[in-house]
């Protein structure tokens with residue numbers, strides 16, 4: 001996974017290997033069917049390679065702070081640059097690949113194999129009538145490729161071999177459109193490049209964070225922005241499906257959707273970075289998506305607020321390094337995860353405090369959610385880790401219910417909003433008392449994953465962060481110690497032990513990067529700054545050469561695992577950096593001091 005770089009246009013994105021191969025592309029949206037799917041299959045499922053026929057090394061970096069990726073190939077005969085980007089604000093979704101000779105001369109190859117419908121549908125390819133290039137049509141989709149380089153059809157793919165000499169430049173421009181309309185028009189490549197560079201530079205330049213690790217923080221925020229669907233303000237958890245949590249394993253999920261949990265945390269990170277527009281747009285997305293009957297609140301939605309996210313397995317894809325099944329859609333959409341109420345309500349609370357313009361139904365929506373929560377908070381749920389082994393009384397879920405009532409009570413107190421505040425105070429206290437008696441194991445001196453068990457859960461690290469108990473409470477100290485004792489692998493944090501939690505899934509998984517950043521936060525809360533710094537540095541050190549993080553890290557194989565790049569990991573990195581710099585972790589719902 002570390003070999004991939006991300007390019008995107010805030011509608012979709014592509015993963016580009018350090019070998020010049022685009023192996024993942026979904027058009028026109030993040031959640032559309034992939035038309036290039038080699039990432040979770042083989043070359044036969046679609047890829048687009050532009051690279052030297054042979055090279056010795058390749059080195060890459062983003063230009064400036066943005067999403068224009070430059071890969072430099074050194075070959076025995078010369079040096080060549082490949083510049084990849086997806087133009088911002090183009091009339092049609094587009095990928096531009098520019099080949100520039102930077103020394104000597106280099107034999108290059110271009111191999112395009114489009115396979116629509118997640119790597120299975122072979123398109124009908126024809127030459128463009130009046131200009132150089134081809135169109136590929138498969139059902140509703142049309143892709144057009146324009147280039148000065150002569151193209152040939154070979155083995156059901158489009159290829160070209162060409163030579164690039166120092167100072168020479170060739171362009172490949174591929175765009176998507178619906179097949180019942182004329183092919184998208186040609187674009188001005190230089191203008192698109194300069195506009196895209198300026199867009200990202202300007203966006204990154206607005207970052208309010210100033211402090212240690214600012215490069216990693218900026219790269220994380222730019223990555224989060226790239227995972228945002230600009231049209232609606234929704235944010236995907238990751239742009240990929242089924243990158244495995246264990247190489248060869250079956251814990252492979254589709255993350256191209258908008259989780260309320262992940263996205264509300266993104267809102268907090270965006271605001272910490274000074275990006276209030278994005279925060280506002282996400283909050284508006286939230287209002288629209290969850291609008292309607294509070295009993296129908298889902299834990300996740302499509303990027304435009306879609307509710308049906310049917311999960312299915314793709315039998316023709318052999319998976320990333322053999323990790324099957326490859327799944328599309330996500331059955332977690334139908335789960336009950338009570339923490340989501342706390343996440344959403346604390347986000348609304350924070351937005352209110354930060355004076356983000358409110359939709360006029362914001363408070364009535366919150367009231368409706370809380371009234372519903374009042375009827376269901378005692379129920380078991382699937383928890384924040386979305387287990388598939390049956391519902392339980394998860395301690396963290398209950399603590400987030402406590403937070404939902406606590407923040408709403410504060411909203412009533414601070415803004416004179418109408419609501420049954422006395423009743424809610426009583427519920428808040430009842431939840432608190434229940435967690436402290438049922439969710440705390442005296443022998444272990446730790447809170448536990450669910451009531452009456454002695455299993456641990458890294459989500460418990462959030463208890464002081466949400467203000468459930470102060471950081472110096474002996475029960476919190478005991479819980480952090482227990483997590484350190486039982487959930488660390490090589491210093492990185494497992495979200496729980498898969499051998500002691502019946503999560504309904506076989507196999508294991510890597511250390512969860514967001515939880516590892518939460519341990520950094522815990523060390524800050526406890527004043528253990530040197531350990532916080534050291535762990536943060538190690539975690540940032542796991543990023544690939546482009547600063548990208550997956551969901552998890554396998555400490556045994558020493559490689560990233562899980563979907564890539566993952567918003568949750570980058571959000572947690574941003575928050576931990578701010579906390580480390582400020583030597584303070586604000587209670588969730590209070591604003592981070594960004595600048």
Ligand SMILES: OC[C@H]1O[C@H](O[C@H]2O[C@H](CO)[C@@H](O)[C@H](O)[C@H]2O)[C@H](O)[C@@H](O)[C@@H]1O
Pocket residue numbers: 237253254255259261262330331332384385386387388568
């Ligand atoms: O562990 C089983 C579950 O794994 C996925 O959920 C994880 O990803 C979510 C998106 O980042 C995150 O919000 C959640 O906390 C994680 O556990 C998967 O999406 C689920 O379908 C699956 O049951």
